[in-house]
Amino acid sequence: MARRNTRGSLNPNSESVLLMPVPDNLEFFIDPSRCIGCQACIQACSECDTHKGQSMIQLDWVDRAQSTQTVPVVCMHCESPTCAEVCPADAIKRTGDGVVQTARKPRCIACNNCVLACPFGVPKMNTGMNLMMKCDMCYDRASVGLKPMCASVCPSQALAFGTREEMARLRPSARPANTFQFGAQTIRTKVNIMIPRDSPTDIVDVTSSMYEPALGCELLDGLFAESLYEG
Amino acid sequence: MTREVSIATSWGVGLTLALGALIVAGSRNLAHFDAALVAYTFSILFATFGLTYRYAMWLQRPPTAVYWRRGWQVFFRSGWRLRNAGTWFRRLVSEFLANRFIFQRNRLRGITHLLIMWGCLIAVAITFPLVFGWLHFQPVAGDLSLYEAVIFGFPVFRFPHESAVAFFLFHGLVWASFLVIAGVMLAMRRRMREEGAAALQRFAEDFMPLILLFAVSLTGLMLTASYTWMKGYGYTFIAILHAITVIGTFLWLPFGKFFHIFQRPAQMGVGFYKDVGRAEAKACCRGCGHAFTSRMHVEDLMEVERKLGYRYEIPGTEAEHYQWICPSCRRASLAIAQGLLWRGRRGGVPLEADARAISMPVRVNRGMGEGPLGVEDAENFYP
Numbered sequence A: 001m002a003r004r005n006t007r008g009s010l011n012p013n014s015e016s017v018l019l020m021p022v023p024d025n026l027e028f029f030i031d032p033s034r035c036i037g038c039q040a041c042i043q044a045c046s047e048c049d050t051h052k053g054q055s056m057i058q059l060d061w062v063d064r065a066q067s068t069q070t071v072p073v074v075c076m077h078c079e080s081p082t083c084a085e086v087c088p089a090d091a092i093k094r095t096g097d098g099v100v101q102t103a104r105k106p107r108c109i110a111c112n113n114c115v116l117a118c119p120f121g122v123p124k125m126n127t128g129m130n131l132m133m134k135c136d137m138c139y140d141r142a143s144v145g146l147k148p149m150c151a152s153v154c155p156s157q158a159l160a161f162g163t164r165e166e167m168a169r170l171r172p173s174a175r176p177a178n179t180f181q182f183g184a185q186t187i188r189t190k191v192n193i194m195i196p197r198d199s200p201t202d203i204v205d206v207t208s209s210m211y212e213p214a215l216g217c218e219l220l221d222g223l224f225a226e227s228l229y230e231g
Numbered sequence B: 001m002t003r004e005v006s007i008a009t010s011w012g013v014g015l016t017l018a019l020g021a022l023i024v025a026g027s028r029n030l031a032h033f034d035a036a037l038v039a040y041t042f043s044i045l046f047a048t049f050g051l052t053y054r055y056a057m058w059l060q061r062p063p064t065a066v067y068w069r070r071g072w073q074v075f076f077r078s079g080w081r082l083r084n085a086g087t088w089f090r091r092l093v094s095e096f097l098a099n100r101f102i103f104q105r106n107r108l109r110g111i112t113h114l115l116i117m118w119g120c121l122i123a124v125a126i127t128f129p130l131v132f133g134w135l136h137f138q139p140v141a142g143d144l145s146l147y148e149a150v151i152f153g154f155p156v157f158r159f160p161h162e163s164a165v166a167f168f169l170f171h172g173l174v175w176a177s178f179l180v181i182a183g184v185m186l187a188m189r190r191r192m193r194e195e196g197a198a199a200l201q202r203f204a205e206d207f208m209p210l211i212l213l214f215a216v217s218l219t220g221l222m223l224t225a226s227y228t229w230m231k232g233y234g235y236t237f238i239a240i241l242h243a244i245t246v247i248g249t250f251l252w253l254p255f256g257k258f259f260h261i262f263q264r265p266a267q268m269g270v271g272f273y274k275d276v277g278r279a280e281a282k283a284c285c286r287g288c289g290h291a292f293t294s295r296m297h298v299e300d301l302m303e304v305e306r307k308l309g310y311r312y313e314i315p316g317t318e319a320e321h322y323q324w325i326c327p328s329c330r331r332a333s334l335a336i337a338q339g340l341l342w343r344g345r346r347g348g349v350p351l352e353a354d355a356r357a358i359s360m361p362v363r364v365n366r367g368m369g370e371g372p373l374g375v376e377d378a379e380n381f382y383p
């Protein structure tokens, strides 16, 4: 049941049992700076069968008074998910294909640990139901090769789902990265974030930007120069 | 054997022996113990070991250990005891006996769970004492129209065997099976029809328990039917079948979904922890400055993360540890970090960094399915 992971902690949360894996070649790519804050993802997400009527996407204005910058966050499906490891009830399982599922209903005791510990700020707490809810990459869809709801509607493709080849073709100036730095902790994720192709670093250092102000609206000016449908 | 395993094994062995001793004592040195039920007894003893072992292992995981310790501490915190006792009773009734939180998920799910839960509770309350020889019924010498219930060897009450009490007592298992079967049917229906459930369910975890419960109830009813209406036709065969299903269920108890029965009460501790946390010092985000949870929770989580081997410390900053940053600011930081990598390429320039405090990120839309899911969600994300 429990096996030791690389950091020496007991990790009962890795399960290799799964019904249908998400196809290997399909991946999730996010690019927050393409987000135009249109909320289509929120609408689409709330139509999903596993959390009817509630959106699991977190969409914020970074600094509403000053900037148009918005940030859509889906679960990044960490390789070593903090949410699952701090869960006292073993309610969060990671499937063999690397998808970190939402809390198992009979188990979750609504302690809020995962909500407060997730480095990306993803899980939500449904107090009345005594249940944590979070994005599970639309497992019902992704496992049969369909795009998750949000990625299927995002007009700027800030949330995109497809193959690496497709992304390379559509975004000639960008490349995917999946390593994040939070203080002394490095986290690798299944979901990719787009960084400049010639970026000198592969790591997105989140905590070093913690006290930076939001980006100004000029950010968006050059954004659509890079055509969505080029090639 | 690691330390965790030896602790868990000793607890398992200890509790199993204690139950064994209680069986011997409660049945007056096995005088009232029905030898035909010995297989049931052993499967229950095995389940006791398995459950205790798993529970003890579970309690030793860092997050569980912290919650376990803190749960008791806050329960007995001075100034809170009376209030906690009241809350305990209230939650026992609303959350556990009435499954209020499951009804909040969906009414039909609530009914389903209530049926299965009460069916099983009634069945366990009747069968365990009988199997262990803790309870038996005997005719009253001198008045053959009366039965006497003997509990732990002491006569407790008498009732006529043509009475409603007798009817309900002796048919208790039949009522329990009806509840369980109805519940299992509803659960199966949901699992077969709901696409959300279909995506996540797994056979061993989700169907197996339902099949076991159904088999136990059905074979139990067949026994009753056999001796009531069919002059005991096929009784021995059905009895063996029933025994196999029941024993199978007990053996499965420590491994699969049934373990939640024992895990779930931890929800109580969590409740007290949150009550106390809410009344005491708040943790303020070291980014935007807003309070987002209790200080106690942040500090405990830092301890848990350290024990798990996570290093979210951020030396040389005023935040010190990433746990002091609220979830909203974490998401904003992610966007800013990525945006800055694109600086000069996509034309983005950071705003003038004046002395103004970093402002709290706000939800794009608080309605439209993105609103807070409850009070805590509101505190965490919508200060």
Ligand code: SF4
Pocket (backbone or CB within 6 Å): A074, A075, A076, A077, A078, A081, A082, A083, A084, A100, A117, A118, A119, A120, A121, A122, A123, A134
């Ligand atoms: S992003 Fe958060 S919720 Fe998703 S797997 Fe990682 S820690 Fe868990």
Ligand code: SF4
Pocket (backbone or CB within 6 Å): A083, A086, A087, A088, A089, A090, A091, A092, A103, A107, A108, A109, A110, A111, A112, A113, A114, A115, A131, A132
């Ligand atoms: S809220 Fe539920 S899923 Fe999250 S850590 Fe607590 S028990 Fe686990």
